[in-house]
Amino acid sequence: MKYFEDVVIGTRTELGSYTFDAESIKAFARKYDPQAFHMDEEAAARSHFGKLVASGWHTAAVSMRLVVDGTRRANANQKGDILKSGPSPGVRDVRWHKPVYVGDTISYATEIVELREVSRPGWGLMLTKSTGTNQHGEIVYSAQGAVFVERRPK
């Protein structure tokens, strides 16, 4: 197990990539963001986007998914370096820098930027910066995350 005391500021993890195909863009939009430019190619063509684009919340949700998948992979490897993380109080500065168009492949990464002592007994707060970068090397998404991490038992 890895605890708050083991976390190193500056550690960067590549989380893998995700291709936003039309089906997944529309499936997310139907449930959570049914605007025409996320749902219908023709309506999107007439919009300021010019083609089908993913909901910004979809871009963010995929980032979460890849974090969870990454943690699972580490778990499966049983390297003993699983971070004991808990709930998240929130996310700052979620930015949708550029549209994510249908067919775009976004590569996600996360970096540990700060460790903060908190009053919650047994926990510390880990601050991260996550990014999503498209196949042209452009950052399309970024967010400053926060998550409570268990302290090493005394």
Add this chain to the structure above:
Amino acid sequence: MKYFEDVVIGTRTELGSYTFDAESIKAFARKYDPQAFHMDEEAAARSHFGKLVASGWHTAAVSMRLVVDGTRRANANQKGDILKSGPSPGVRDVRWHKPVYVGDTISYATEIVELREVSRPGWGLMLTKSTGTNQHGEIVYSAQGAVFVERRPK
């Protein structure tokens, strides 16, 4: 149509409510946040949450959905007060103040807090604060949104 020039700071809109049942919590989690406490009642009971909880990203996505639904209702009413809004550059300070437990009904609202002149020709930036409040009157979710709004054609 309503344009940037028509927007009034302080305007508050009640967006309606959403009940997070087990099926919807698990359906979101399976796709975007497959952590055990969002997926499985027994695992959730053993976690620090004590029972099944919604993914924070699910709580946020539902807020987006209710904004879109509210805009549609205004559209259907054809009152001529549809705001010509465009893309969003991002969201600040997404906060998950308290867990959203299975069965909780969250009432969402949004308030216009700032109007900002921007360099993008033909558009202004509208800043909002959105909140989600549970059936006990506790704020569980808040976020500071931003969206570009069209200026009145000259």
